[in-house]
Amino acid sequence: MTSDTFLAKSSTNLPPYDSGKSARYIFLRTLKDNFPLGVLLFALEFLTQPFAIYINNIFTHDASLGNPLHNKWSIYQSLRSTFTSSIVPLLFIIGVILVVRILGYIHQNVQIDLWHSLPIKREKLFLSKLGGLSVILLVPHLLVMVWSGALVGFTGQFSSYAKAYIQHWTLGTLAVIAGLSMLIYIFMRFGTTSDSIIGTLGLFVAWPIMVLLYSTVMIEIIPGITFENFANNHLFLHITYLFSPLPAFWTGNSIWPYWLILTIICIIGSTIAYKRRKSEYAETLVSSHPFYYVLRTIATITGGLGLSYIMGLNASLPSALLGIVLGSILIHCIVEMIVARGVKTLVRSLIGYVISLVILTLLLVAVLFDLFGFTRFSPTPAQLEKVIVTSAYWDSPIPSIKLTPDQDAAIIENLNEMNRKSINSQRGKMGAFQIGFTPNYDIDDKFINQTVDLTYVMTDGKIVQRQFTYNIDLSQESLSQVVTTPPLKYIFMNKEILREISPENCQLYNTNDYYWYEDQSDHLVNLSQTQMQELLNLIADDDLERMIGDNPEEFAEARSEAPEPTIISMDKIESTEDNPIYTLVIPKQNIVAALGKYAATEGDHDIYKESIGEYQDLNPDPYKTPPWGYEVQNENDQRYEIYIDRFSTQAYEYLQAINQQ
């Protein structure tokens, strides 16, 4: 080496240092280093959506389904479902990998020496890397969306399907971006990558599980409360959605303006946190971080609720309490040992455990005494616009009925009184409900439809839902006062519907084989119409029960899997060759026809659907919803299954097309 070489460069006049050039270089370098992941993301998304749909279309194309509207709808449905179930998780996972790859250096002392000695301001360095991350993640994702959108849009003119898909895509993408932004912020706050991931999981997973468990405990203990009360209105669940964009998206609770704001806040917060972050924070443990204390408390409460739920459900108070203590201490110690990388801090952390236990106890006391006031709800006629009474069984053929204060004030009051009695019958000492996690009813009745959803539509526009199951004693005492109208009679005593059914529409199947419904013809039992009528009468009169035996819990459950909509089975009766089990299959349209005159309007039914969390996304016009659109048949005897759900607008359009053929 000669000194001439060194001198040569030192005599050159160099331009002043430009940190912007360095930032651009780091941005491009980030793109280059992570390009393969971008390609992988594109390939996986492409295989999941455009390619899969194309292949699926080839192999499942049915000439009889040649209606382009139908195809477009199928493509839309496929895009929508694969986006929700596959693309969103995939995007999030690749995003997490990118965050770890691109920003993981802040958790490594050696890498910190390299990056933080560079002549570039911290925020510029961070934003350059974040820019690279965003491009690698979003450009392939956007390309696939355009391609997929084109699949829908170019099959005809740009229609509401393509628009709906883009809306859905935007919501899902925003949810992922919001989730990743939170991860990035946590990354900036924690000392190690593993702690950051644990922290994020704690926030995304532990909190929703805790809320779910707590809601479940409430449902089990407090009479009348159903999950829908939490799905629609409950504060805890809304907080969950605030913390967890992906579950919010998956459950149809998209709040895109919030996600947008959350993303902006997280990115600004991350930039500030990064700028202030000390380099020496790398590789330090998080066990003394306040944020960690919150997460540990949530995890501890979740553990206590979880194990007490497992041990205490249908059991006694002592086992439930044992589950609380064991579950919470177990999770507390595991979390503490993982985060502190050892047992050194375990004893000291017991103070935190005691605090968690106190919070958990208070939460349970709040449930036992219903401090949230769920059971105090009993609207006066003046507060009510109407009550929609619906069989709680999800596939019940019985339509909802409507009670109005003007016409049915006495019935509503009787219902409320019956509910109050049901609630009070379950109170123990000091008015507390039982902690044994027993069901909120003690039913020994043979008909499923005695569990009823009550949808209270209030004059101020609020909708409150309650669910009660009336036991046989209660019904004997007061049911006669309540059941004064035919619709209510059908709701509470569904066996009466059997009297309305024409025997020629009934078929009887032998259900010895569990898979009978896959090949029904082999299991069909031939009965004459007279015999069938006799059978129906026997069931309706309960004579069949007497004939079959002394202890059947018959008519337990309608089978949703059956090709015909409604089945009343006797599946708990032991079957022998001499005494075979029969399942009575009753065509649903007959039931609907028999009860149609009592049915609530579609609008009423739609309110009920909304109250249990449906119709969130597309908000279809309820009056366009095909009535009970389970199954339709066109003039060429082609049958299609259509379900009333969030796609009901599309279902309606499709039905219109079929009707016009």
Next chain:
Amino acid sequence: MKTTIPYQKLDGNQSWTAPVTRERYNDDLTASEADARIQSRHLVKNFGKKTALNIEYSQILGSSIYGLVGPNGAGKTTYLRTLSGIYRPDAGTCEMDGQSIWENPEIKSQILFLPDQPAFLPRTTLLDMKRFYQGIYNRFNHNVYRELLETFGLDEKTKLKTFSKGMMRQAALCLVIAAQPKLLLLDEAFDGLDPVMRRALRRILSQLILDHEMTVVISSHNLRELEDLCDYVGVLHNGNMIIEQDLDSLKLGICRIQVAWTKALDIQQLQRLGLNIVDYSRQGSVLHLIISGDRDEITHTLRTTNPLLLEALPLTLEEIFLQTMEVNGYDIRHILG
């Protein structure tokens, strides 16, 4: 049989044990503040409750090699990381050419830090890293890089993770030297290099200072390496800069004396003569003294006692360092083996 009395520790001279202050600096160091390229004032860096660095005053002159010496945990790496802008000082200032280093890209573009464990981008080759440095540092000199590559005999297309520790250090040296910084910070620079490469590095560093007016700061435990290389030395102990001096002054400021008399004098008698005795031992009738101060003045004073034997010997940097640290109650012999 000759009896040996081990070295006795005396109360250290205040000028040796107290942290370097601005006032003291003017007395100790011949260079003026105007020549200082790097200046640290009241510099404090805490890690939690522990104070890792507490430097009252320190300065590093331009176009020189500054040796940063201290036992493990003294704060050498922390100081280098602060100088390179990786660590933000909790208090005080750290400046280069009168400008704060922290979050100052213009200044940081002239500083390169080679840590004890060189950092590279994951899964890269030396060629990738060269492109990275070229993208960031506009002074990067391809020719220098090529020559260093040949000197060290490295293959730039091999994955860096397959390199040995020494090769990684050589690779990192190629990069940071080719980036031609004004201030080069080397943490344990000679660690992992074989003797040939060490010699080559010394030559390169000397040449860089000559050709580029570069300032080099080297931290090392290997005091012999620094002795022949450094112009200045700073000794860190428990985060305090207890010595900062040019090497010649340092060596001249303390000496070893062998002295014998027909009638032996005791230490108190010698101290009454005004001698600043740091340490002493006795071998038979010969007294071995380590005395702080000007060598000529010391020998002149001792001659007044009419010794039979009087011999003044220079101390190596390692001996000076050992003495200094021992005076501060630090078992440096154990650290250095």
